[in-house]
Amino acid sequence: MPSSLSPSAFEALRAEIERIEANGRPRKGVLPFGVDTVDRQLPGGGLVLGALHEVAGGGDGAVDGAASALFAAGVAARTRGKVLWCVTRTDLFAPALAQVGLSPDRLVYFEAGDEKSVLATFEEGLRHGGLGAVVGEVSRLSMTASRRLQLCAEETGTLAIAVRRWRRQAEAADFGQPTAANTRWRITAMPSTPLPAAGVGRARWMVELLRCKAGEPADFELEACDETGRLALPADLADRSTTAPAWARRAAG
C-alpha cells in the first residue's frame, strides 16, 4: 500500500468503489452493534443491511450451533418487521430466543426437509422485502448459493444471516471455503462473568470477525446478548469503565 496516498484520497476511492458496487441501487443502511470496539472494525459502523452475513460456532458450537443461533437472534431482534428462520433440525428453543429480544410474535419458522429447500426459502424470503431479517441454518454454502442470497439481499435491503451448522466436527473445516458473504463470524463460548457468589454469571463469547468485506478481521471478548439482543463489553475489560460491575447489572441469558 503506497504511503503517499492521503486519507482523503482513500475516502474518495472508497466512495467511488461503493458507487460502482451499488450499481444504481439505493445506499444500504447499517445495523450497529452498539459496542464501539466492534462497530469501529466494521465499514459503515455496523452490519450492512441488505447483505449476507455468516455465523458459525467455534469448537463444539459448530455442531450444536447454540451460541451462533443466539448471536443471530440478537441481531435479528434489533431489526424491524417479521423474521423468517429456516431450519432442517427442530431443536431451536423459542423461550431462549425470546430472552434475547426476538419475541415469538415476530418469528416465523420454516421447517425444511432438506438444505436445498432451506436455501430456496431463504432466497424467497429475501426477495420479498417485507421481512426484517431472514436466518437460514445450513451446513454447505457454495459460492453460487451465497452469491444468489447476497444479490437477493442487496435488491431488497433485507438482512440475511446464514447460521452455519454441521453434523460432525470434522465437516466444520468447510467454514474456510470462500463465499460471497459480507462478513463472517465465529462465536465461541467462554467462561462466564464471575459472580461474587456461587452461580453462573452472564455468558461471555469470543466473537471472532474472520472476514469482513472492506475491513480487517478482528476478535473481541464480549458479554452475550441481553434481553434486547445487545452485546456488551465486559466491564473488567473496558477502558476507564463507568458502568457498574457486570454482576450488578446481570441480565438473563
Added chain:
Amino acid sequence: MVGREGRRKVVLAANAAALAQRVRPGLPAAEARAHCAKLIVEDADPAGDLAHLDRLAVWALRRYSPIVAADPPVGLVLDVTGAAHLFGGEEALLGDMVARLAATGVAARAAMAGTWGAAHALARYVAKPLLVVTTEQSGRAVAHLPVRALRLADATVVGLGQVGIDSIAELEAKPRAPLALRFGPELTRRLDHAYGRQAELIEPVEAPELIQVRRAFAEPVGAPETLARYTLKLVEQLCMALEADGLGARKLDLRFHRVDNRIEAIRVGTAKPVRDIKRLTRLLCDKLEAVDPGFGVEAMVLAAPLAEPLTPRVVANDLTETPVPDVTDLIDTLANRSGGHRLYRAAPAQSDVPERSVRKIEPTAPETGDGWPQRWPRPSRLLTRPEPIEAVALLPDQPPVTFTWRGVRRRVRRADGPERIFGEWWRRDGELDAVRDYFQLEDDAGKRFWVFRRGDGERAATGDLSWWMHGLFG
C-alpha cells in the same frame, strides 16, 4: 331403515344397537320387528340420501380437493392430485377428513390408491379407518379382496361364486374372453378400472353457488406460457366477480379439461382472503409445472370454493408511523410450495415442562403478545429427547461435580440450580409424584449445559435420581 327389495319389505340398514339385537340388513321387516319389540322403523329415502351425499361432496370440494364426486350409495370419491400439500400429505388429509366426519357423527373409512376402483375396494374392505397405498402397489393391495369389492352387480358376484372365483386375484388369473362371454363386458371393465388399465372419469360435482369462471378454447392449448397467460385472464375475471360480492378467495381451484376427457387440477390456498390479481396468479403459476396437458387442454375453469368477506384494512393511521410490512403473501407462497405444516410460529403453552411449553400456531395468527417467563435461564437448543448422562453429585440438591455426555467427561466449574419442575398429574397419572430438578452447568471451557435429575433426592417416589442432558446454552 326399511325399504322395498322387489316385493318384500326388508331391513336395509341398522344402527349398532339394532345390530346387537340381531337385526341385520336383508332381514324381512316383519321378522325384525319380532326380534325386537322396541325397534324404531323408518322408511328408507334413497333420493334424500343422494341429495345429502351431494351436499357432503360439495363440503369436500370446499375443503379438500378440486375434483369430488358422490359415489352412491354411501361413498365419496376425491381426486387429490395437487391438493394434498395443503394438509401436509395424503395421510394427514385423510385423517382430517375422517376426524371431521366423526365429529358430526359419521363413521367414515377412507383409502387412497392409484385408481378409483382400487380406492373404492380398499376403503370398504381394508381401511381401518385410514389407508394410503401408492399407485404402484394398488394392484397388489386389491388382489386378495373378494370380487364383491369390484362394484359388480349381485348376480355377477353370485355367478362368480358358483364357478369358484372368490378373490380378485383369482379373477385376474382367468382368461378374459370366456369371462366376458359369460358375465358381460361390465366385469372386465371393472377389473380394468381397479388395475388402472382403463381410465375412469370422475365427473366433479358442481356447486352452482360457487364463484367460477370458465374459458373454452377453439383449439386445444398445451404450451406452459399459454396456460400461464390464460390463468392470468381467468384470475382477472374471477377477481371482478369476487369484487362484485365483496369477497376474497381463501382457496382457488384451477381445472384443466383435457381433450382426452381427463381433468387435471391444481389447488392453492391463502391464509387470509385475497383479491390481488398479481398474487393469485403467482400462486397458481407456481403450480402450473405439475399440470400435464397431455394432447391439449380444451377448457380451463377457475373456481373459488372458499371465499370470505374481504374487509378493508387501515394502512396507516398516523403520519409519523411507518407500517410494519405485511408478509402474508410470502407465507402463502411458501405454504403452497412446500406445505402449510412446515410454516409456523411458536407460542407459549400453559406448562412448566420445557418440551410442553411451546406450541405451534399458524404463522398468520393474530399476535398473542405474551411470552415465557424471562427470569429463568433457557437453553437456545433443546434436545428433542433428553439424553442420559453419568454424573457425580451430592444429594439432595447439589449440582454435579463432573459428568459424562456423549463419551466426553467434563468437569463442572460453575453451576446454578436447582429449578424444580413438578410433573403434571392432570395429564398423566404417572406424573403425580414426578419431579425434575434442573441445573445450569458450566464446564472448564465455558460451555454451558442444561441438565436435570429425576427426583428430588429425598423421596424415592419422585424419581430414580438419574441424570439427563436436556439442552445447550449459547
